[in-house]
Amino acid sequence: MLLNTTTSLISTLIRPTNGIQSRVNTDKPAKLLQLYDIENCPYCRLVREALTELDLDALILPCPKNGARFRPELVERGGKAQFPYLVDPNTGVEMYESLDIVTYLFDTYGSGLPLKWKPGRLQTLGSMLASAPRLHRGMRARPGKEPAELLELYSFESSPYARLVREKLCEMEIPYIVRNCGRTLASEWLFPPVRSALDITPKSELDNRRHLLAREGKLSIPYLFDPNTDQGLFESADILDYLDQHYGS
Ligand SMILES: N[C@@H](CCC(=O)N[C@@H](CS)C(=O)NCC(=O)O)C(=O)O
Structure with a gap:
């Protein structure tokens, strides 16, 4: 697990300015966007970074190599x-x-398009470098059972812990709604334990962050909500175990 988290952190550090800082979006779409996606694909990462930065939620349809669930659907x-x-x-x-x-x-x-996104090829190159530490993770299918109702993942693209969960969901070909929770405030950059120690609860400007705080009384990313069991989980390691137990084949 330590190696897993460390290489995910390296990935995050390679893209320090992307997929984390959001703006409050007053122009959100009524219907959920849908993304056919491979978690460690550098091209897909660019789109997910933009979704975080624009504070947009999406239905993620995982299409790992050899995947049988959504790949054929996309070809069609x-x-x-x-x-x-x-x-x-x-x-x-x-x-x-x-x-x-x-x-x-x-x-x-x-x-x-913000200035930083204009040199598109440079962005692609940076995303390729960020994919490298994760090798094949989040790329190959290890199918799991498909939940009856969609799981919801509170995440932001560059979170090293949320990445571990997204990789597993991708490998298991489990579709999910990503509820993006980027940062808009300086106080949101403090790690949750530091925030608790200093008794700081940022008054987030983003709906998803507010919603999570209201629901659970605390805010930490990732957070998985499973409407099939009515369970909500923090902690990436616990979420990975939960997915294996409930949806492993
Ligand atoms: N120019 C395309 C390149 C996309 C691309 O090559 N994606 C790879 C995944 S990283 C792909 O679709 N590979 C085919 C496959 O996985 O079967 C873009 O920027 O979207």
Whole structure:
């Protein structure tokens, strides 16, 4: 577990400015965006980073190598097995190509592509470097049982702990709603134990953070809510065990 967490942390440190800082979004879509995704795919990461930065939730449809659940569905839908693929039921837009998707998201749900995203190839290169420490994790299918109702994961893209959970969900081909919980306040950068020690509870500006705090009385990422068992779990190690126990094959 230590090696697992360390390489995930290295991945995060390689992309220190992406997929963490959010802006309050007053222009959220009514219907959930859908993303055909592979967790450790560098192209898919770019899209997930943009979703965090824009404070957008999405239905994640995991498509690991050899996956049988959503890969065939995408080939049927879009014509080829290439990831990421975004479906926006609000506008009817469906598209391949990570940088086109990032531009679409910022144009549609933000105020245009921020400067840091303009050198797209540089962003892609950085994301490739961030994929390297995780090797095959979150890439190959180890199918699990599909839950009847969708799981919800409170996450932000660059969280090293949330990544471990997303990788497992991807390998198990378990679809889930990602509830993005980026940071907008300086106090949100303090680690949860430090916050507790200093008795600081940031008054978050983001709906998902507020909702989680109201539901559980504390805020820590990742948090998995399973409506099938009505259970909510913090702690990546506990969530990984839970997924094995309930949805392992
Ligand atoms: N130019 C594309 C490249 C996408 C791409 O090559 N994705 C890989 C996954 S990292 C893929 O779809 N591979 C086919 C497969 O996994 O079967 C983009 O930026 O979206």
